[in-house]
Amino acid sequence: MISKHKIGEFQNLILTWYQNNQRDLPWRKTRDPYRILISEVMSQQTQLSRVISKYTAWVEKFPTIQSLAAAKTSDVLKYWSGLGYNRRALNLKKTAEIIVEKHNSKFPQSEEELLSLPGIGKYTARAVLCFAFEQQISVVDTNVRKVILTQVLNSENTEYSEIRTVQKTEDLIVRDSDTPSGPSFLTKSDTKIDERLIENIATQLLPSGKAYEWNQALMDYAAAVLKKEKIPIYKQSKFKGSRRYYRGQILKMILEKKKIPIDDLGILIKKDFTIAEKKWLLKLLEDLEKEGFIRIKHKSVELAS
Numbered sequence: 001m002i003s004k005h006k007i008g009e010f011q012n013l014i015l016t017w018y019q020n021n022q023r024d025l026p027w028r029k030t031r032d033p034y035r036i037l038i039s040e041v042m043s044q045q046t047q048l049s050r051v052i053s054k055y056t057a058w059v060e061k062f063p064t065i066q067s068l069a070a071a072k073t074s075d076v077l078k079y080w081s082g083l084g085y086n087r088r089a090l091n092l093k094k095t096a097e098i099i100v101e102k103h104n105s106k107f108p109q110s111e112e113e114l115l116s117l118p119g120i121g122k123y124t125a126r127a128v129l130c131f132a133f134e135q136q137i138s139v140v141d142t143n144v145r146k147v148i149l150t151q152v153l154n155s156e157n158t159e160y161s162e163i164r165t166v167q168k169t170e171d172l173i174v175r176d177s178d179t180p181s182g183p184s185f186l187t188k189s190d191t192k193i194d195e196r197l198i199e200n201i202a203t204q205l206l207p208s209g210k211a212y213e214w215n216q217a218l219m220d221y222a223a224a225v226l227k228k229e230k231i232p233i234y235k236q237s238k239f240k241g242s243r244r245y246y247r248g249q250i251l252k253m254i255l256e257k258k259k260i261p262i263d264d265l266g267i268l269i270k271k272d273f274t275i276a277e278k279k280w281l282l283k284l285l286e287d288l289e290k291e292g293f294i295r296i297k298h299k300s301v302e303l304a305s
Contacts, residue, residue: 002152002204010151011207011214018217021224026055028216033107033132034065037095040127041088041119048223054083066105069096073293074303078255085244086251090292091119109133130211138202139215143222148198150229152205246270247284250301251293259302 025048027039038058042051058079062068068076071093080089095117099107107128108114114125129135138144207214222229249269254260266273266281273281285301288294295304 002201007205010205014147014217014221015207015210015213017221017225018213021220022216023220023223026052027131031132031134033128034068034096035059036128036132037120037124038092040124040131041092042083044088044124045085046083050082054079065096065107066100068093069100073305074255077251077293077303081252081255084248086248086293087291088119094118094292095120107132109135127215130215134212136206136209136211138199138206138211140199140202141219143219143226144202144215145198146222146226146229147218148201148205150226152201243284247288250284250288251303254294254301254303259300261300262296263299265301 025039027035030036039051039055042055042058061075061079062071073090073093076089076093077086080086083089098117099105108117109129111122111125111129114120114128115122120128123139123141126137126139127141130137130139140148205214246269250265253265253268260268262281262285265285266277270277285294285296289296289304292304294301
């Protein structure tokens with residue numbers, strides 16, 4: 001346990017900073033769980049500057065969960081274009097359809113129910129519960145994890161040292177670091193902390209009755225103050241030239257041309273495409289069809305309706 005005195009000091013630091021430095025984000029002006037969900041899914045692995053314009057256009061086109069449920073797949077992918085990970089857009093549409101059909105258009109308000117929806121993981125579920133329904137729960141994303149690792153688990157106090165687990169450095173990317181800002185409690189930033197420990201500390205730090213403000217404050221503080229702070233993060237595989245890249249190129253081409261003969265598709269997505277890669281292309285198309293993105297008909301491909 002962290003002492004109540006240190007927790008109080010830390011809470012005061014973060015909340016005081018947040019009062020003067022909070023970001024003006026469009027989804028913070030609503031408690032609509034649908035719009036909160038859209039903002040959270042869009043923000044995953046995407047720069048915030050890109051998300052704001054995409055979010056604004058999205059909610060103008062699909063202002064309610066009912067409008068997304070009824071939307072054409074082609075329109076959904078069109079308004080998602082540029083954010084990457086197209087499966088997220090399809091999952092949002094499927095989630096909208098389930099909520100409209102099975103929940104009478106009312107958003108579930110339990111973590112278990114939200115986790116049962118397509119593409120919603122623990123962080124997203126808890127973010128919706130906190131930011132839409134103001135439930136008093138911790139929300140741990142990369143920014144909150146960075147605050148805990150650098151400001152709470154990075155001092156000379158070793159009360160948690162026995163339950164740390166070290167991750168091999170070759171499995172991690174470590175960013176350049178400045179001197180940590182603000183009060184800190186524990187030590188050794190070159191370790192991989194057990195996620196259960198991070199979640200436990202996040203819960204301990206949560207100010208009573210202020211979960212919404214606190215979770216937003218931690219995210220803003222990390223983004224503004226801890227930009228260069230290093231934490232262990234897993235390497236991501238190269239995107240360009242990857243399977244995911246070519247899946248995106250296929251959808252982009254179909255969005256532009258509506259319908260494409262399979263025999264013409266290879267060279268459209270890959271300039272050096274050869275007949276030997278036909279099997280690889282057909283496998284990509286097969287998977288996209290199974291996932292509900294496209295339809296293969298008469299040796300041509302088009303978006304699923």
